[in-house]
Amino acid sequence: MKLAIASGKGGAGKTMVATNLAWTAAQQGVKTAFLDCDVEEPNAALFLKPDIENVIPVHVPKPVINQDVCTHCGLCSDICRYNALAVLSDKVLLFNELCHSCGGCVHVCPEHAIHEEPRLVGHIDAGHAGALKVCTGVLKVGEAIAPPVVKAVKQQAGDETLTILDSPPGTACPAVETVRDADFVLFVAEATPFGRHDLALAIDLAQALKRPFAVMLNRADLDHGETRRWCEENGFRVLAEIDEDRRIAEKCSSGELVVDALPDYREVFTKLLEDVVAAAEITTNERVQG
Amino acid sequence: MKIAVTTSGTDLEAPFEARFGRAPHFLIYDLEQSAFEVIDNQANAQAARGAGIQAAQSVCQRGAQVLLTGHCGPKAWDVLQAAGVEVFNIQASTVANALEQYNNGSLKPAGGANVRGHWS
Numbered sequence: 096m097k098l099a100i101a102s103g104k105g106g107a108g109k110t111m112v113a114t115n116l117a118w119t120a121a122q123q124g125v126k127t128a129f130l131d132c133d134v135e136e137p138n139a140a141l142f143l144k145p146d147i148e149n150v151i152p153v154h155v156p157k158p159v160i161n162q163d164v165c166t167h168c169g170l171c172s173d174i175c176r177y178n179a180l181a182v183l184s185d186k187v188l189l190f191n192e193l194c195h196s197c198g199g200c201v202h203v204c205p206e207h208a209i210h211e212e213p214r215l216v217g218h219i220d221a222g223h224a225g226a227l228k229v230c231t232g233v234l235k236v237g238e239a240i241a242p243p244v245v246k247a248v249k250q251q252a253g254d255e256t257l258t259i260l261d262s263p264p265g266t267a268c269p270a271v272e273t274v275r276d277a278d279f280v281l282f283v284a285e286a287t288p289f290g291r292h293d294l295a296l297a298i299d300l301a302q303a304l305k306r307p308f309a310v311m312l313n314r315a316d317l318d319h320g321e322t323r324r325w326c327e328e329n330g331f332r333v334l335a336e337i338d339e340d341r342r343i344a345e346k347c348s349s350g351e352l353v354v355d356a357l358p359d360y361r362e363v364f365t366k367l368l369e370d371v372v373a374a375a376e377i378t379t380n381e382r383v384q385g
Numbered sequence: 386m387k388i389a390v391t392t393s394g395t396d397l398e399a400p401f402e403a404r405f406g407r408a409p410h411f412l413i414y415d416l417e418q419s420a421f422e423v424i425d426n427q428a429n430a431q432a433a434r435g436a437g438i439q440a441a442q443s444v445c446q447r448g449a450q451v452l453l454t455g456h457c458g459p460k461a462w463d464v465l466q467a468a469g470v471e472v473f474n475i476q477a478s479t480v481a482n483a484l485e486q487y488n489n490g491s492l493k494p495a496g497g498a499n500v501r502g503h504w505s
């Protein structure tokens with residue numbers, strides 16, 4: 096089962112929830128993989144502290160133009176939806192940061208002046224924290240296009256019973272790439288008007304991608320239950336709530352897992368794990384039958 | 386020699402436009418012929434990214450050697466540099482006013498992009 100932990104914005108507690116859920120599952124003997132897909136700011140490894148066994152480079156195809164053969168006809172620039180090419184009277188310029196490696200220019204060039212070469216855009220740190228498999232996608236500094244690295248991290252999923260995907264926050268391409276084929280999405284949101292606003296956008300995304308989802312409220316007591324009521328009114332299932340607790344912030348800032356450092360939270364995460372898995376199984380069955 | 390000027394309109398009296406990549410039009414003025422043509426950049430101006438690159442390509446393809454505009458981003462600058470177009474960052478009321486300033490010979494060429502990219 097692939098479970099994506101997502102949030103409308105950063106700082107809602109997404110990685111805290113994702114790492115603690117994965118750790119809880121692994122402690123129970125469930126064969127689990129944790130895939131950090133937040134490749135622009137991966138930080139789950141700070142909590143899980145895996146031993147890195149393998150560093151896997153991630154490449155994308157980059158068009159290379161043979162300026163000697165090119166007639167500067169401009170067709171490659173015309174076809175490029177991403178405006179990555181500028182054809183001048185005596186040369187063609189490629190802007191790597193805009194290129195999505197779609198191959199359109201290679202295909203369209205009448206002179207066969209363009210071929211592709213691999214370009215390094217990031218890497219994956221693959222390893223284990225105890226029995227938990229941990230893979231972290233890292234986008235190279237200065238790179239703008241994250242989805243190829245997210246895709247590569249997702250390919251690290253093996254025969255695990257449970258795969259937890261730590262999604263990038265927000266609703267842009269990297270989040271879409273993470274969530275699109277998850278069996279279930281758990282949104283972590285803060286109980287504030289802003290948190291609610293971002294959650295609504297993120298839920299729109301899950302609905303557009305037809306992903307079943309539920310919500311977990313972090314710092315749930317901040318707004319006297321207003322966000323919970325809002326979820327209920329809209330028919331969004333709230334699976335768990337964690338109230339504001341300074342101890343959690345302290346443990347997180349020193350890189351500790353809440354379930355290890357604060358035993359009173361073990362039950363919360365054990366129950367959340369059970370509930371998420373149950374909810375995911377129900378919706379999966381419904382979809383199979385429906 | 387041809388001079389490109391960014392504008393929201395389509396003639397010499399039209400207002401000068403400070404943006405480059407997202408300018409509605411480019412007026413290309415031919416000094417020898419005392420004539421001009423107008424390039425419509427409105428479709429390109431809607432592009433999420435890379436508008437400056439395509440704008441620079443259009444201006445270069447029409448053979449302009451000078452560009453008078455308000456702001457130019459780093460990628461557009463790279464294209465204009467590669468094509469040998471001289472860029473002047475100016476403030477002007479109309480296209481005609483921009484061309485006058487250029488003819489006076491008092492302008493200093495820009496040394497580089499003067500705005501950051503939209504997403505970097």
Ligand code: SF4
Binds near residue numbers: 160167168205206209
């Ligand atoms: S399509 Fe090929 S020949 Fe035409 S400008 Fe591009 S690289 Fe050159």
Ligand code: SF4
Binds near residue numbers: 158177178180189197
């Ligand atoms: S591969 Fe696609 S995105 Fe990249 S330059 Fe070619 S056409 Fe543009």
